[in-house]
Amino acid sequence: MKIKLITQISFSMLYARLKQTTVAAVGVTFSITMFIALLSFMAGLNDLLDNLILNRTPHVRLYNEILPSIIQPIDRMGVNSGTYNFVKHIKPKNDLLEIRNSEAIITALKNDPNVLGVAPKTAVPIFYNVGVINLTGVINGIDVDAENRLFTFQDYVVEGNTIDLKNTPNSIILGIGAAKKMLIQVGDNIQITTNEGNRLQLKVVGFFQSGIEEIDKVQSYATIATTQKILRKPASYITDIQVKLYDMTKAPALAKSYNKLFEVQAIDIQTANAQFETGSSVRTLISYAVGITLLIVAGFGIYNILNMMIYEKMDSIAILKATGFSGKDVNAIFITIALTIGLVGGALGLIFGLGLSALIGQIPFNTASLPTVKTYPINYNINFYLIGAIFSIITTYFAGYFPSRKASRIDPVDIIRGK
Amino acid sequence: MEKKVIEAIGISKSFHDPITVKVLSDVSFSINSGEFVSIVGKSGCGKSTLLYILSTMDTSYEGQLFLDGILMNKKKDKELAKVRNEKIGFVFQFHYLLAEFNILKNVMLPGLKLGIFPPKEIEHRAYEKLKILGIENEAIKFPNQLSGGQKQRVAIARALINEPLIIMGDEPTGNLDKKNSDMVFNIFKELAEEYRQTLLIVTHDMDFAANTHRIITMEDGKIISNL
Ligand SMILES: Nc1ncnc2c1ncn2[C@@H]1O[C@H](COP(=O)(O)OP(=O)(O)OP(=O)(O)O)[C@@H](O)[C@H]1O
Numbered sequence: 001m002k003i004k005l006i007t008q009i010s011f012s013m014l015y016a017r018l019k020q021t022t023v024a025a026v027g028v029t030f031s032i033t034m035f036i037a038l039l040s041f042m043a044g045l046n047d048l049l050d051n052l053i054l055n056r057t058p059h060v061r062l063y064n065e066i067l068p069s070i071i072q073p074i075d076r077m078g079v080n081s082g083t084y085n086f087v088k089h090i091k092p093k094n095d096l097l098e099i100r101n102s103e104a105i106i107t108a109l110k111n112d113p114n115v116l117g118v119a120p121k122t123a124v125p126i127f128y129n130v131g132v133i134n135l136t137g138v139i140n141g142i143d144v145d146a147e148n149r150l151f152t153f154q155d156y157v158v159e160g161n162t163i164d165l166k167n168t169p170n171s172i173i174l175g176i177g178a179a180k181k182m183l184i185q186v187g188d189n190i191q192i193t194t195n196e197g198n199r200l201q202l203k204v205v206g207f208f209q210s211g212i213e214e215i216d217k218v219q220s221y222a223t224i225a226t227t228q229k230i231l232r233k234p235a236s237y238i239t240d241i242q243v244k245l246y247d248m249t250k251a252p253a254l255a256k257s258y259n260k261l262f263e264v265q266a267i268d269i270q271t272a273n274a275q276f277e278t279g280s281s282v283r284t285l286i287s288y289a290v291g292i293t294l295l296i297v298a299g300f301g302i303y304n305i306l307n308m309m310i311y312e313k314m315d316s317i318a319i320l321k322a323t324g325f326s327g328k329d330v331n332a333i334f335i336t337i338a339l340t341i342g343l344v345g346g347a348l349g350l351i352f353g354l355g356l357s358a359l360i361g362q363i364p365f366n367t368a369s370l371p372t373v374k375t376y377p378i379n380y381n382i383n384f385y386l387i388g389a390i391f392s393i394i395t396t397y398f399a400g401y402f403p404s405r406k407a408s409r410i411d412p413v414d415i416i417r418g419k
Numbered sequence: 420m421e422k423k424v425i426e427a428i429g430i431s432k433s434f435h436d437p438i439t440v441k442v443l444s445d446v447s448f449s450i451n452s453g454e455f456v457s458i459v460g461k462s463g464c465g466k467s468t469l470l471y472i473l474s475t476m477d478t479s480y481e482g483q484l485f486l487d488g489i490l491m492n493k494k495k496d497k498e499l500a501k502v503r504n505e506k507i508g509f510v511f512q513f514h515y516l517l518a519e520f521n522i523l524k525n526v527m528l529p530g531l532k533l534g535i536f537p538p539k540e541i542e543h544r545a546y547e548k549l550k551i552l553g554i555e556n557e558a559i560k561f562p563n564q565l566s567g568g569q570k571q572r573v574a575i576a577r578a579l580i581n582e583p584l585i586i587m588g589d590e591p592t593g594n595l596d597k598k599n600s601d602m603v604f605n606i607f608k609e610l611a612e613e614y615r616q617t618l619l620i621v622t623h624d625m626d627f628a629a630n631t632h633r634i635i636t637m638e639d640g641k642i643i644s645n646l
Pocket residue numbers: 434435436437440442460461462463464465466467468469
């Protein structure tokens with residue numbers, strides 16, 4: 001009953017000043033619209049850029065690094081003699097990049113409940129022979145099926161098909177940058193040379209485009225069997241084991257335990273790509289800051305209109321108080337006005353924000369480095385809408401708080417005397 | 420013996436801005452139920468100040484104020500608002516109608532606030548009050564569509580809506596011409612005679628005062644006669 005009366009009075013006052021209250025509500029609508037659109041777009045962009053890296057980066061990568069031995073033969077001689085041995089210019093011995101016992105490790109990983117999938121890889125540094133010129137490159141020997149399943153490999157093959165890689169012996173999917181340099185078409189043959197001088201002819205069955213130019217100029221893909229053939233190594237020769245986990249956040253801990261367990265180098269995605277996390281969080285922070293600034297500006301709009309209303313309605317406030325409305329009632333009337341402006345403006349803002357995001361999501365966005373993306377990316381995260389709604393209510397409440405308190409403290413005697 | 424509606428005991432008040440001036444000193448009087456009392460006195464003698472204290476809107480004074488036998492001092496803002504809503508009807512020199520609401524709604528508002536009766540019943544009562552004041556035909560108009568005299572009658576109807584113990588008026592006819600002030604006076608008279616409504620009216624109009632049951636005369640913040 002009482003709430004009904006208060007809202008009735010509030011709405012009448014709102015209605016009597018429809019133009020100004022509409023302007024104030026439009027301010028809220030605008031800021032919420034921009035807030036939603038900005039955050040959705042930024043988050044979409046973040047996801048896109050993150051996925052560019054994260055989709056194709058293993059959560060944990062196991063590999064061998066060629067390092068000089070930490071324990072030199074002389075150290076084994078007089079361990080307790082209290083002397084120091086200085087050995088200068090230590091060189092690493094011609095060790096293999098091979099992960100020893102790779103088959104056992106892969107089996108163990110596949111049985112680990114944390115692991116979504118395992119993709120072995122054999123990377124070979126090579127030269128592409130183009131006439132008399134040699135271009136450096138790397139051929140990644142991959143398990144095509146595992147690569148497709150875990151790292152959406154097919155998405156980045158812009159010409160040709162990954163199946164052909166499996167079915168055609170001695171075939172290669174060339175990085176698009178390298179292909180352009182060498183003026184190669186799908187179906188052509190290319191010559192490659194390994195560091196050791198082994199030569200081989202490979203058939204190009206497709207082009208690959210990662211979106212990162214440096215990679216596309218250098219990297220190519222072949223099957224593991226093909227790379228092993230290039231290197232003249234047995235079928236157990238594997239240089240990398242890529243692991244994808246169910247829960248990415250467990251990567252650092254698991255990397256450590258794999259390092260101990262399998263006696264190989266293990267690097268987690270967080271360590272390998274620390275800069276991406278930072279970039280995303282800074283972009284998110286900026287969008288929130290802009291959105292909240294817009295809201296605060298809208299809050300001042302509401303503050304102004306309420307102050308003006310209270311100034312105009314001094315007489316009404318005085319008579320309400322003289323006829324038995326308490327300060328609290330008057331306060332409630334003006335808070336209701338503020339919240340109504342905020343709720344209506346905010347709700348429209350959420351709808352328009354969704355509309356604007358959808359509109360941005362329709363704008364064509366074709367870039368050579370992002371073959372899978374056709375329009376601007378938008379992240380339709382429900383949380384942005386919740387945050388927008390909560391913030392619009394909070395700002396309007398605070399914008400209404402001080403004017404309402406002022407109204408509730410108006411002394412009717414002062415007003416009535418003033419006439 | 421009649422019931423005392425208002426009893427003021429030793430009420431004093433000073434203003435301190437810009438210099439301390441004692442506006443009311445030791446004012447004591449009482450009004451019984453059904454009385455029609457007027458307050459007269461020179462301009463600036465403290466009539467309005469006294470009325471604001473009696474109406475509980477002004478709470479900074481010394482002395483004691485009883486309304487309906489209950490001490491008003493030290494009551495909270497909310498409680499005083501309730502007292503005003505229930506027990507006091509106020510008519511000012513200016514009408515103070517809410518421009519956003521029509522006449523009927525203006526009259527209903529204090530009743531809706533009181534919330535004893537359902538809105539339909541309050542509407543019916545408001546209509547009755549407007550009838551007493553002869554303006555029932557204006558019920559759905561808005562304040563800006565009424566003449567000054569009509570607006571003042573609406574204000575009286577609003578003061579009556581909760582059937583208050585007392586109606587207080589501060590120069591309610593001050594803004595009106597002779598014809599309209601006579602009409603308002605006759606309405607007060609009728610309320611007093613027919614409905615036994617207690618009234619306390621501040622006025623400058625000696626003809627008006629002469630026709631009331633009792634005249635309280637003030638000078639320099641004191642009551643000098645109470646006949
Ligand atoms: N807020 C205030 N601050 C200081 N002095 C005030 C204030 N309000 C009123 N006064 C003084 O108090 C005195 C009484 O004022 P009040 O309004 O009660 O007179 P009044 O009898 O109603 O006069 P009138 O017949 O002209 O309405 C006056 O001298 C006035 O100057």
